Amino acid sequence: MKPASFDYVRAESAEHAVQALAAAGGDGKVIAGGQSLMPMMNFRLVKPSVLVDINRIPGLDAVQMRGDRIVLGALVRHRMTATDMLIQKHIPVLHHAMKHVAHLTVRNRGTFCGSVCHADPAAEMPMMSLLLNGAVHIVSPRGERTLAAQDFFVGSLVTALEPDELVTEIEIDTLPAGTGWGFEEFARRHGDYALAAVAVTMQRRDGVASDVRIGLMGVGEMPMRAPQIEAMLEVREIDAALLDEAIDALRASLEPNSDLNASADYRRHLAGVLARRAISDAWARAEKGAAA
Numbered sequence: 001m002k003p004a005s006f007d008y009v010r011a012e013s014a015e016h017a018v019q020a021l022a023a024a025g026g027d028g029k030v031i032a033g034g035q036s037l038m039p040m041m042n043f044r045l046v047k048p049s050v051l052v053d054i055n056r057i058p059g060l061d062a063v064q065m066r067g068d069r070i071v072l073g074a075l076v077r078h079r080m081t082a083t084d085m086l087i088q089k090h091i092p093v094l095h096h097a098m099k100h101v102a103h104l105t106v107r108n109r110g111t112f113c114g115s116v117c118h119a120d121p122a123a124e125m126p127m128m129s130l131l132l133n134g135a136v137h138i139v140s141p142r143g144e145r146t147l148a149a150q151d152f153f154v155g156s157l158v159t160a161l162e163p164d165e166l167v168t169e170i171e172i173d174t175l176p177a178g179t180g181w182g183f184e185e186f187a188r189r190h191g192d193y194a195l196a197a198v199a200v201t202m203q204r205r206d207g208v209a210s211d212v213r214i215g216l217m218g219v220g221e222m223p224m225r226a227p228q229i230e231a232m233l234e235v236r237e238i239d240a241a242l243l244d245e246a247i248d249a250l251r252a253s254l255e256p257n258s259d260l261n262a263s264a265d266y267r268r269h270l271a272g273v274l275a276r277r278a279i280s281d282a283w284a285r286a287e288k289g290a291a292a
């Protein structure tokens with residue numbers, strides 16, 4: 001199918017972009033990589049009257065260190081995130097997760113920030129921004145604001161963004177040296193959206209786990225953390241009994257939807273299988289990290 005007709009604005013700056021969005025009176029859409037927006041427009045699931053193209057705005061395509069955090073500009077493509085040396089060194093769990101995202105052509109266009117703004121509950125980048133305590137920087141005609149990732153996601157494909165707001169960058173944690181990590185995903189074919197995925201990071205100090213983080217996707221309306229399970233593992237040695245207890249508690253806490261791809265029961269079971277592997281991997285890597 002073809003999209004409904006629309007006007008097109010090529011923004012020269014962030015200010016220009018938000019002015020054009022404001023002038024569209026709530027009916028404008030930012031286009032970054034277009035890898036989610038264009039299919040939705042082609043199916044006429046969205047019919048913006050104005051497309052505001054941010055691809056020519058200078059300065060938005062960098063991955064940079066800011067203190068001990070990493071900042072991804074609004075035009076950082078998936079391919080850049082997947083190959084960037086800072087990310088590979090300081091956030092290996094994100095480097096690994098990017099291997100599961102889509103196919104080469106999509107990765108060449110799609111952006112980290114665009115994926116977070118699209119807020120698909122089965123997409124890797126929203127989950128990773130939650131796991132890494134993401135801060136979403138936003139501009140609008142009213143000025144600037146920053147939202148924590150956990151306040152940014154409001155529902156499936158729904159965020160706290162107003163129609164005249166532009167995300168300029170997302171800031172995420174780096175992980176201290178020696179941090180253990182695990183990432184497990186199940187998709188029917190490599191590069192497809194996943195049925196479910198789990199990402200875990202932790203450190204190991206004096207033989208017990210600390211700073212445990214668990215992110216999940218594909219098992220709810222939004223990407224999520226599992227604070228109850230994180231707390232269960234904190235300051236404990238992760239042995240088989242504790243792992244069993246944690247996986248049972250995780251499954252009991254989830255309320256996935258049934259859809260064409262999988263039943264709720266299947267997704268709940270799958271999340272437990274993936275979490276068991278990801279937690280075990282993170283614990284094993286943390287042991288090596290502690291010994292190094």
Ligand SMILES: Cc1cc2nc3c(=O)[nH]c(=O)nc-3n(C[C@H](O)[C@H](O)[C@H](O)COP(=O)(O)OP(=O)(O)OC[C@H]3O[C@@H](n4cnc5c(N)ncnc54)[C@H](O)[C@@H]3O)c2cc1C
Pocket residue numbers: 029030031032033034035036037038039054074100101102103106109110111112113114115117118122123124125161165166167168191192193194
């Ligand atoms: C065949 C195929 C397979 C895919 N597989 C996967 C996969 O396995 N995992 C995965 O995570 N994704 C997958 N995707 C989606 C892909 O990652 C998209 O690139 C991503 O979801 C959106 O990024 P984008 O830059 O293309 O955003 P766009 O499509 O340009 O925009 C998406 C939405 O975000 C808004 N937006 C974009 N940037 C901004 C901004 N800076 N400020 C405010 N609003 C903004 C747009 O208005 C729109 O509503 C797949 C896509 C395709 C076509």
